[in-house]
Amino acid sequence: MKPKPLKLILCLFLTLYYGFESTAQTTIQFDIVLEGGRVIDPETKLDAIRNVGIQNGRIMMISSDALVGKETIKVSGMVVAPGFIDLHVHGMTNVEQEYQLHDGVTTALELEWGIEHIGAWYASRQGNALIHYGASVCWPFERMKAMARYQDGVDELLDLVHKKEITIQSFFHIGGPSFKEDQTPEESDKTLANIKSALDEGGIGIGVPIGYLPDTKPAEMYSVFELAGELGALVFTHTRHSGILSIQEVIANAMLTGAPLHIVHINSMSLGQIDFALKMVSAAGWKGFDITTELYPYTAASTGLMTAMFNEGWQEKLGIDYGDLQLVATGERLTQETFARNRRTNQYVIMHMMQPEWIARGIAAPGVIIGSDGMPYSKLAHPRTAGTFSRVLGKYVREDQVLDLNTAIEKMTLLPAKRLEGIAPMMRFKGRIQVGADADIIVFDPDTIIDKATFEKGLEFSEGIEYVLVNGTFVLRKGETVSNVFPGKAVYGKFKK
Missing domain, CATH: 2.30.40.10 (Urease, subunit C, domain 1)
Incomplete structure (x- = not known):
């Protein structure tokens, strides 16, 4: 109905x-x-x-x-x-939230990666947030937590939550070694139990950034989708690798298990095959499967150099080379030598890897949600951290006329609200200007x-x-x-x- x-x-x-x-x-x-x-x-x-x-x-x-x-x-x-609803942010403090609210965002959610010790994190944000906040269950953390040999790291991360110092970087540093280990059947079962417990603490679905754990066995990954299908818990996934085959993997898992699925930043996952990727997502929807996607309006991605994204063969997989990498800390373009040096400390880089026409076609595609993938604060952080939604309205609506104003607003308000209503019922009152809706409103x-943040x-x-x-x-x-x-x-x- x-x-x-x-x-x-x-x-x-x-x-x-x-x-x-x-x-x-x-x-x-x-x-x-x-x-x-x-x-x-x-x-x-x-x-x-x-x-x-x-x-x-x-x-x-x-x-x-x-x-x-x-x-x-x-x-x-x-x-x-x-107010705009951002399903995909990584900077979750008031420092990032101030940039977000200047970009019209009233709800910013960490749903791709999720948050470690999610119940404690929710408690730490209560009463001191500029805009609405929330997160998914962090599958990599619940996986690590199921492996007894990493208990010291689990405790260390809880301490960081209490100090309000938890970041993705801290988890990579503390929990990264667990990403490369296979689980025993008992540990896999414990992971699923951990996910259930974290959902009980308020997690908005399950964050599955398998692109950072690409050696995870398909059977283990499938079991997470099975759990999501049983519970009706929305899965937010970064695919295993960039490319169509990895997109097909998560779509197949969702179709076979009945898990609701949201594929994050399909622009950087599909690259030059974005039309094919969007065709598959659209076809799944027409066939009655609960599968959606999003993209951000920039031609560059961003991540840490120590992640699996830069394992051997990354140039061929991503279609870029050292000079296409820009160090967040200084803004400099990398060479083979500076790549190796900065990788040892997992410095963050901006990856110039997409073409403008790919982004324009993705933004124009029906049903595609806009999300920022906004990063933790750094003065030279990726500009999507501060400018995603204003960029859509200024560049793609007013200047380039890729889509009309009403459609753009829908992609940034109603569509993300409706995507979440099944897993977060309070979203029924957001993303709308109607009598009875929450007064989360922007005037522009x-x-x-227009966005003012730049790569330079x-x-x-x-x-x-x-x-x-x-x-x-x-x-x-x-x-x-x-x-x-x-x-x-x-x-x-x-x-x-």
Whole structure:
């Protein structure tokens, strides 16, 4: 059955809230009124000049009539849209979140890799997040945790969570040796039990970055998909290698087990075969399989030099060479000598490996979600960390006209919200400008919005986003971060106990 708009679901509540007299609307005083903006809701297809009344963290009125607010913000000439939902971030502190909110993001989730000790991590973020946060269960960590010889590393990672210092880099350093080891049948069973327990702590599905553990036996990987199929737990996967065969592997696993599947950054997984890869994802959907994908709007990827991505033969697999690698720490292009030196310390690099036309075709493809793959903070970090969503609206909508504004907004709001509704029910109230929806709202100038971060100069706040509200609280006003407000809430998976 097609889901009904939120305003129908909540009409009884609203009737009781506002009273039965039709004249009551004129006397309501909202907390905030956004007046005279171009309101775009991707689900109901509303695209019109409206006034939006916000009360107690929710959208309570959308009207062409005048509304009364304790605070009224005049936003004529600007677009009022749902806050962007990013399914794929790796920088999860307020440092990265400030860049994200300047890019219009109101919900940022670490779903590809997941988070170690997920219950403790959720607790560490409570009450001090600028925007909404959440994560999947980290399969590599639950795998390592099942191997008794790595218990000291498990404890060390928990200590880092408590100190709010946990990063992907720290896990690579501590847990990396476990990536290359086969599991016994008992350890494989223990891994699955660990995943279940982590889902009970609130994990949003299962993060399966097998590209960093490419020697994992197919049978072991298949067992994770079997568990996901049994539970209805969404799998977020980086494929085993770049290329069509690895994409076919995860699609086959999902089809055979019934596991819901989301393939991350299909642009860097398929490279020049992106059309074929998208054709397979689309065909799976048409045949009734719950399989989706995403991409980011840049022609470069980013990862650590010590990862399996750079095992012998990487030049041939990725179609690049040393000079296509840019060191994040300094911005320099690498040589064979500097590659070897920096690999010993797992320095992060930007990998210039894609063509602009591949990205444009992927962005235009129906149903493809936009995700940033935003990295932990570094001044010269990949610009997608700060500019992904503004880049789509500025370059691909306004300048290149690859897709229209409404479709772009849908790919960054409604589509990711709907992708998560089955595993994180609270997402039903996000990604929409409707009565009853969470007041996660952005206001931007469609004529000026653009990303400002670059590969050469590093991170910079995007331009053109004037206001951002999270749960009805301003975190951005007139393009400036609001100090000392932390309205971000945890997004949990459906299994949380």
